[in-house]
Amino acid sequence: MIEKFFNPESVAVIGASRRPGKVGHAILESLKKSFPGKIYPVNPEAVEILGLKAYPSVLDIKEKIDLAVICVPAEKVLSVLKECKKKKIKAVIIISSGFSEIGRKKEEEKLKIPGLRIIGPNCVGVFDAYSGVDTLFMPHTRLQRPGKGGISFITQSGAFGSAILDVAAHYGTGVSKFVSIGNRVDVNEIELMKFLDGDPNTRCIALYLESVSDGRKFIETVKKLKKPVVCLKAGKSKTGVKAVSSHTGSLAGSYRIYSSVFKQLNIVEAKTTEELIDFSKALSMQPKMKSKRIAIVTDGGGFGIVATDEAEKLGLELPEFSGRTVKKLREFLPEYATPSNPLDLTGDSDSERYRLALEAVFSDPNIDGVVVIALLQIATLDESIVDVLIEAKVHGKPFVVCATGGSYTLSVARRLESFGIPVYPTPERAVRAINVLRS
Amino acid sequence: MIEKFFNPESVAVIGASRRPGKVGHAILESLKKSFPGKIYPVNPEAVEILGLKAYPSVLDIKEKIDLAVICVPAEKVLSVLKECKKKKIKAVIIISSGFSEIGRKKEEEKLKIPGLRIIGPNCVGVFDAYSGVDTLFMPHTRLQRPGKGGISFITQSGAFGSAILDVAAHYGTGVSKFVSIGNRVDVNEIELMKFLDGDPNTRCIALYLESVSDGRKFIETVKKLKKPVVCLKAGKSKTGVKAVSSHTGSLAGSYRIYSSVFKQLNIVEAKTTEELIDFSKALSMQPKMKSKRIAIVTDGGGFGIVATDEAEKLGLELPEFSGRTVKKLREFLPEYATPSNPLDLTGDSDSERYRLALEAVFSDPNIDGVVVIALLQIATLDESIVDVLIEAKVHGKPFVVCATGGSYTLSVARRLESFGIPVYPTPERAVRAINVLRS
Numbered sequence: 001m002i003e004k005f006f007n008p009e010s011v012a013v014i015g016a017s018r019r020p021g022k023v024g025h026a027i028l029e030s031l032k033k034s035f036p037g038k039i040y041p042v043n044p045e046a047v048e049i050l051g052l053k054a055y056p057s058v059l060d061i062k063e064k065i066d067l068a069v070i071c072v073p074a075e076k077v078l079s080v081l082k083e084c085k086k087k088k089i090k091a092v093i094i095i096s097s098g099f100s101e102i103g104r105k106k107e108e109e110k111l112k113i114p115g116l117r118i119i120g121p122n123c124v125g126v127f128d129a130y131s132g133v134d135t136l137f138m139p140h141t142r143l144q145r146p147g148k149g150g151i152s153f154i155t156q157s158g159a160f161g162s163a164i165l166d167v168a169a170h171y172g173t174g175v176s177k178f179v180s181i182g183n184r185v186d187v188n189e190i191e192l193m194k195f196l197d198g199d200p201n202t203r204c205i206a207l208y209l210e211s212v213s214d215g216r217k218f219i220e221t222v223k224k225l226k227k228p229v230v231c232l233k234a235g236k237s238k239t240g241v242k243a244v245s246s247h248t249g250s251l252a253g254s255y256r257i258y259s260s261v262f263k264q265l266n267i268v269e270a271k272t273t274e275e276l277i278d279f280s281k282a283l284s285m286q287p288k289m290k291s292k293r294i295a296i297v298t299d300g301g302g303f304g305i306v307a308t309d310e311a312e313k314l315g316l317e318l319p320e321f322s323g324r325t326v327k328k329l330r331e332f333l334p335e336y337a338t339p340s341n342p343l344d345l346t347g348d349s350d351s352e353r354y355r356l357a358l359e360a361v362f363s364d365p366n367i368d369g370v371v372v373i374a375l376l377q378i379a380t381l382d383e384s385i386v387d388v389l390i391e392a393k394v395h396g397k398p399f400v401v402c403a404t405g406g407s408y409t410l411s412v413a414r415r416l417e418s419f420g421i422p423v424y425p426t427p428e429r430a431v432r433a434i435n436v437l438r439s
Numbered sequence: 440m441i442e443k444f445f446n447p448e449s450v451a452v453i454g455a456s457r458r459p460g461k462v463g464h465a466i467l468e469s470l471k472k473s474f475p476g477k478i479y480p481v482n483p484e485a486v487e488i489l490g491l492k493a494y495p496s497v498l499d500i501k502e503k504i505d506l507a508v509i510c511v512p513a514e515k516v517l518s519v520l521k522e523c524k525k526k527k528i529k530a531v532i533i534i535s536s537g538f539s540e541i542g543r544k545k546e547e548e549k550l551k552i553p554g555l556r557i558i559g560p561n562c563v564g565v566f567d568a569y570s571g572v573d574t575l576f577m578p579h580t581r582l583q584r585p586g587k588g589g590i591s592f593i594t595q596s597g598a599f600g601s602a603i604l605d606v607a608a609h610y611g612t613g614v615s616k617f618v619s620i621g622n623r624v625d626v627n628e629i630e631l632m633k634f635l636d637g638d639p640n641t642r643c644i645a646l647y648l649e650s651v652s653d654g655r656k657f658i659e660t661v662k663k664l665k666k667p668v669v670c671l672k673a674g675k676s677k678t679g680v681k682a683v684s685s686h687t688g689s690l691a692g693s694y695r696i697y698s699s700v701f702k703q704l705n706i707v708e709a710k711t712t713e714e715l716i717d718f719s720k721a722l723s724m725q726p727k728m729k730s731k732r733i734a735i736v737t738d739g740g741g742f743g744i745v746a747t748d749e750a751e752k753l754g755l756e757l758p759e760f761s762g763r764t765v766k767k768l769r770e771f772l773p774e775y776a777t778p779s780n781p782l783d784l785t786g787d788s789d790s791e792r793y794r795l796a797l798e799a800v801f802s803d804p805n806i807d808g809v810v811v812i813a814l815l816q817i818a819t820l821d822e823s824i825v826d827v828l829i830e831a832k833v834h835g836k837p838f839v840v841c842a843t844g845g846s847y848t849l850s851v852a853r854r855l856e857s858f859g860i861p862v863y864p865t866p867e868r869a870v871r872a873i874n875v876l877r878s
Binding site for chain 2: 021097098101137138139141155156158160162164166167169208232235237238240243244246247273274300302303305306309310311312313318335338340341344347375376379404405406407408409410426427428429
C-alpha cells in the first residue's frame, strides 16, 4: 500500500490551480517536470491547467487513480477525501494545514477513513528521485531537486526537510525517497521506516523527528531494521519542548530517554543539522569500517593536523604505516615529504602522487579506513583526482573526502558525490563522518 | 614598516616566470589582476613577462621598490636577499620553501638580515582586499578572492589559509588582510596582530596557529589589543602535536595551556575550522550583545526548535516577549501563528511579515540579540528580505541570519554578507555565532 505513494501510475492533484504562485499550481508544475505517469488536475472551475485536462472532481475521472494529492482549504478536505474513497484511490497525501497543529484535533480525527492510507495533513508530501513523484510546492528555482542516491529522508517538519533537500541537491548528494509526514493522522515514521528498509534504492534512513508516534512500536520496528538509521531529535531543551507542541501539536518527551533509546537501537544520533546530512551521506555511500584504525592523506599539512586532532578526540587511531607501505611511499614521495600517518603529500601534489599514495595506504593491513583531504586551490591538483578516488573504491575499504573551498571545489565535490564518494567541506566533518562507519 | 607589506607603491617579483603553471608566473598574474601600483618582474633570462618589462636583478630597476616577493629556489634565496638589501627594499616576502620545515634551520637563520623585514619563508604571502596586493600563486579559477570586509586572517599554514579565503569568497564574506606567515624567520603573528589592531579596515583578527612564536610576548600583546581575536589552535592531540613538528618545524606545546591562556586573554577559541570563519564573521560584522537574552524569528517551526535547543545548550536565554510586543505581533500575525519566543512566522511568510515581526522583536526591552532564520525555498519569501534585514540594523542590536539551502539561498546570503549581515547555513551555527557576541 505504501508503495503507491512512491510508485503510482497516475496522480490526481485535488485543488490544482491555474494561478502561478498558488500551492495547487506549484504542485502540478513539480509533478509535470518529473513524473512520467498520468496527471489529473482536479478543479471544479477549470477546463485545463498547464496543458492538462482538468476535472471537476476525482469522480469525473474515468481512469484509475493510484495517488491523490489534496491541497484544498482545511474545511473542504473531508468531503474531498470521501470522494477519493468512492473513487477507490488507496493513497492520499494531504498537503492542507489547519488541523491538530492549531488545536483542531477533532477535525483531524475525522480524516481517518478505513481503506484510505493518508500521509499528512500539514505536510509537503513526497519526493522520489527514482520514480519522479514530486509533490513539493517549492519551485525549482528555490529548491533544487537532488539526483538519485541512497538516502531516504523522513521529516516531521516540511520546511526543515525541504531545506535539507535543497542542500543535498546543491552539493550533489543523491536521494532515494523523501517524505514529509506532517501531523501523521495515518501513515507514520514507523511504517515508513519498515517500508524503506525493503526499498532497494535506500541504503540509509535519515530522520528529523520532534516526537515518535508510538514509542513501543518504534523500538520494535527499529530493532528489526537491516539498514542504518540516522536521527536528529528536535525539542531537547525546555523551551524547545514547548515550541514542539505549538509546531506539530505533539509531545517532544524527554530527550534523555530518546538519546538512550537511540544508543540501544544503534540509531546514529545526529547532534546537529549538518551531522544529519553528513552521517547519512557516509552511511549511504560507504561500507562499514572494520576497526578504528584510519589513515589521513592530505596535500595540506595544516588540514592533516586538524583532522588528526579530531580523530583522536573521537577515539579513532592513526597507526603507523607498515614497513612495506613506508618503503612504497619512499619510492615516489619528494624528499621533503615524510612517509608517516597523517600523510602530508605536500602542496605541490598532483593526482598521480595521490594515486600512488592511496594505492600504498589502502593496501596497508594496519589501515581500515581513509580520510582523503584534497585541497584544490593548488593548480597542480586537477579534476583527474576524481578518477583516482573512484579507482580507490576497488580496495573495498571505506573512505571519505574533505575538500574545503569555493566554486571550483564544489564542482569537483559534486562529481565525486555522483560516484558515491562522500565529500565534506571541513576536515572535522569528514573525520566525524568516517567515525560513524565504525561497526 | 609592516605597512609596506600591505600598502606598497611598487612590487618586484623575484623569480617571475614566463611559463604558465609556474609559481613565479602565477604570482605575477595575481598581482597584475588587482594591484594598481608598479610591478617589476625579475628574471635574468626574460625581457618581458605578461606584458611587463623584466629585469635581470632588482639592482637593475631604477625606481624605488617597496616590496619584494621572492619565489626562487631555496639555495638562491640568500643571494637575492642581499640584492634586496642593497636596493634598500625594506619589506620582503619569501614564498620559497626548503628551510626549517625540512630541518634546514641553519640556512634559515642566515636569512635574518638587519634592516630587512621578512614574511616567510615557506608561505603564500599576503592578500589585501583594499590595496590589491595579492601574492597568492593559486589561480582565480581555483581560489576566488574575497571582497572587502572586516576580517583579517593570520595563518601558519598556507594551504589552510588559502582554502578558508576561497570559502569566504564563495560565501561573500569580506576580508581586510590575509597573511600566511610560514616559518616566521622575522615577522611573526605577534607583530602582525599589533599592526592589525591599528588597521582601520580590520574589525576582527582570525588566527590559525600550530604554535606561538614567543609565549610571553604573545600574552603581553594580546592583553593590549582592542579588537576581538578568534583562534583555531591545531596540534591538540598526541599525533597532531607530532605532525606539527614535521609540518612547520615548530613545537605545538600543550593544548591545555593554550586553551586556558586563550580564556584568560579573551581570545575566542574556534574548536573547528567552521567556527573560525563563523565566529570571525559575527565579530567583524556585528556589535557586542549586552546580555544573553535572544529572540529567534523563523518561517520554519522545526528550525526554530533546533535553534532553541542549541541556544539553551549554550546558556543563552529566550525570554518571553513583553506585553507590548505580543500585542504588536497579534496585530498582523495570522491566527495560526503564536506570538511567543521562538517566534514561528509560519511557512507562508513574506518579507512584510518579517519586517513587522522584526520591528516588534528588536524594540522589545527583554531582547538583546536576534537569530533570524529565513528559509527561502518558499516562493512567498523573496529577495526583498535583504532590504528588511538591512533595515533591522537601525536598532543597533546584534543579529545573525540562518539561511539553509542551495543556489538561490546562497545568492541571497552573499548579498546579505555584502551588507555586513553574517549568514550561516544551519541554525546551530547561527546560534553559536551570536553566542560569541556576548560581552
